[in-house]
Amino acid sequence: MNAAFGMELRRMRSLVGWTAVASMVYGGIVAGFYPTIRDNQAMIEQYMGLFPKDLLSVFGMEGGLADPGAFFSMYVGGMLWPIVAAVAAIALATRPVAADLEHGFLELVLSTRLSRVRYLGTAIAGQLVAMAVLALATVGGILVVGRVVGSPFDAGRFMLAGIHAFGFGITIAAVTTLLSVLTLDRGRAAGIAAGLVLGMYLLDAASKVWTGIGGVAALSPFQHFQTRPIIDEGVFPIADFLLFVVVATLAWGAALLLFRRRDLAA
Amino acid sequence: MNEVIEAVGLTKRYGTRRGIEDVDFAVREGEAFGFLGPNGAGKTTAIRLLLGFLRPSGGRATVFGQDAWTEAATIHERVAYLGSDPGYLGGLTAAEQLDYLGALRGLPKRSWQAVAERLELDTTVRIRKLSRGNRQKIGVVAAFMGNEPLLILDEPTTGLDPLMQREFLALVSEIKSAGRTIFLSSHNLPEVERACDRVAIIREGRLTEVRAVAELLGDHWRSVNLLLAAPAPVGHFSLSNVEVLAQTGREVHLMVLGDVGPLLDRIAALHVADISITTPDIEDLFLREYRAPAAVVGPEPPEPAGTEARP
Secondary structure, eight states: HHHHHHHHHHHHHHHHHHHHHHHHHHHHHHHHHHHHHHTTTTHHHHHHTTTOOOHHHHTTOOOOOOOOHHHHHIIIIIIIIHHHHHHHHHHHHHIIIIIHHHTHHHHHTTTTOOOOHHHHHHHHHHHHHHHHHHHHHHHHHHHHHHTTTTTTOOOHHHHHHHHHHHHHHHHHHHHHHHHHHHOOOOOHHHHHHHHHHHHHHHHHHHHHGGGGGGHHHTTSGGGGGHHHEEEEEEEEOOHHHHHHHHHHHHHHHHHHHHHHHOOOOO | OOEEEEEEEEEEEETTTEEEEEEEEEEEETTTEEOOOOSSSHHHHHHHHHSSSOOOOOOEETTTTTTTTTTTTHTTTTEEOOOSSSSOOOOSSSHHHHHHHHHHHHHTTTHHHHHHTTOOOOTBBBBGGOOOOOOHHHHHHHSSSOOOOOEEEESSSTTHHHHHHHHHHHHHHHHHHHHHEEEESSSSSHHHHHHHEEEEEEEEEEEEEEEEEHHHHHHEEEEEEEEEEOOOOOOTTTOOOEEEEEEEETTEEEEEHHHHHHHHHHHHSEEEEEEEEEEHHHHHHHHHHSSOOOOOOSSSSSOTTTSSOOO
């Protein structure tokens, strides 16, 4: 339904717009620093050598920072994007069911011809659009500033990294949507989702120090969100991306099924 | 006459918490049906069941002959709904909000214009800047802007000033004239009295009475208000056809059913400063209902008039 989707876009435009600007600016700033790092590779590596290797690997600082794959995977893939994706996904995914129910908006729209499935389906479409915009803004900021500072990056590889980042983001959004339908409580759903993201991040970090937990750590989406091979070698991790898509599809599908049959009482 | 809404043994429990219990009623096509009860009695729960927002714990509700839970989306095509606390989007103007709701209901743009003008709603101001009353007007406009055959209104006049309440009643009257059906939930008794043909009274989740408003008002009940020179002795008005609704010091509010002679004899024994005997309004009847122990509407006829006295 066009009206519903139009309203969905309108409702999220402020959050997505400002987050995209912040993400683009941050990505641009990081790209702006890159030539300095590249041109002072020896000094930087000497400095990095002061830190314990395990600690560096926890933060994804493996390999030389002059290598664009390592550099951007650490500053953008390992820091900026998980925060941006989690903030946007949690804010967007807890709104259409839990927050709108608490606010009284849900009854208003669901008393019309708009069915529950179409309402939530529209919101999910909005989440897809939001994640795509954010990923594009982040990659766009890097590519534009890279050109400006005389470090043209491989646009194709960075776009592939953006697609993989999109997969990571929609996974968080889909699981949070399911939590929102399960709890019908924005605070609880957001709290659980944020806790899960943090827990998964810590699990991934811990697995780099304690290699024995590698099996369990495979559950963490951070393990499957590696952009370095994409940027450095142009190899797209299709299995990891498909895993994100499958998890997201299952979570959204479960949310839609559950929402159809759920009592709507705040 | 077709039944637009039918509830049979309709029950909703929230875990151990009561919602509504074994509620039976039917709303006929073209009538205005009032659903009366204080806050927490179960009115909104009943409406949410009718709209398919909640799944019944027992019994069933049908709207236009279709199951309210399983066929909710189909039913909504023929229903206009005003909730008790609608969450409009504060960043929109009333016009934008109404156009959006209209689009979801398949109405053309600006369908709301005529009703908004009648209710003097400024549709250009952002909703977050509107007063409570003006926000309520948005809901009333939204409910009346389409041509759906059934309107379900939950506390529709909350926050409206008396002039707008009058306009609301005029809108209800027009809807009834057009043969459309109204289900009006309220605790505003005069509003129900003026707007509705029949009324159901819900108390602690159970229906206690479903009757025509005219019948409720037109029985042989009389409302008697006394101002006495001195408080009356306890039990002074204990008669089989008299109910004491309130007795506070020198003021007494009674209801009498049928023959008023015995009551007048009792009153004559007192020093009366002032007296009024009127046909009771629905508020009196409601008050009387709430003073009585909870009783459930059933197939048995009510007690014959004047056979039981209540203190």
